[in-house]
Amino acid sequence: MEDTIPPAQPPPGPRLGPPRSLRPWHRRPNPLRRPTDRFQARIGLGLLLAVLVVAPVAGVVVEELAHRHYTDTARHQALTRHETSATLTEDVPRHPEPGSDEAKLARYPAEVRLTTPDGRTATTRAEVPPGLSAGGQVRVWVTADGEATEPPLTREQIRSRSMGCALLAAVGTVLAGAAAHAVICHVVRRRNLTAWERAWAETAPRWTPSG
Structure with a gap:
């Protein structure tokens, strides 16, 4: 019985995936690498x-x-500071642009007179809105000693x-x-x-x- 000739096979296709030299786990040793x-x-x-x-x-x-x-x-500021009414003892400068958004946020230092929690009359300088006249009433935050200060921190x-x-x-x-x-x-x-x-x-x- 004659031997059967196998059918012709197609040539091998290109290798899938990156060459071995480009794979990070198959790096070639570098003699210059110290x-x-x-x-x-x-x-x-x-x-x-x-x-x-x-x-x-x-x-x-x-x-x-x-x-x-x-x-x-x-919490400590809330216990040691309080808001009170004070009387201006001097006129407050006017803002260059009255009625503007900047004027609504602007504050100027002015001298005010107030009564401390223990009944004493104290004078201090506080940041107040512009354009107010002497004798006007403003709300300020003060310490127990009657010194003007910032309000307690908000959340x-x-x-x-x-x-x-x-x-x-x-x-x-x-x-x-x-x-x-x-x-x-x-x-x-x-x-x-x-x-x-x-x-x-x-x-x-x-x-x-x-x-």
Whole structure:
């Protein structure tokens, strides 16, 4: 019985996927790659991962601490400050643009006279709206000693300041990681230069022709 001739096979097609040389897990060894280069790459990767983990955690922790601090501050301010009526002892300058949105928010320092919680009459300087005349009545926040001050922190102010502290903590963590990486790179670079100079000092005499 004659042998059966197998049918012709099509030529092999192109290899699927990237060539082995382009796959990160099949990198070819580089003879010029120094141990310090591998160390620097690993340190850079480690710092990057550390920053990605620490920055959000630092932001959350700092925001919680800041929120607690400002909440306690607002509570203390509410206990030690109060709003009262005061009498202007001098005219307040007029705003250059009366009736404008800027004029509604503007405040000018002026001397006022008020009565403290213990019944004393005190004089202090407070921020008041523009255009008022002497003898007019204004509402001001004062301390127990009769000194003009700011009103207690509001919830919005507490939230805003806490978020600002959290942002600063996260940015500070990133900057600290970048600074650490820069310092390590500088140290490694100096070490490489020192090693190169030492190796060149040993090699150069063999390259120099004798006279």
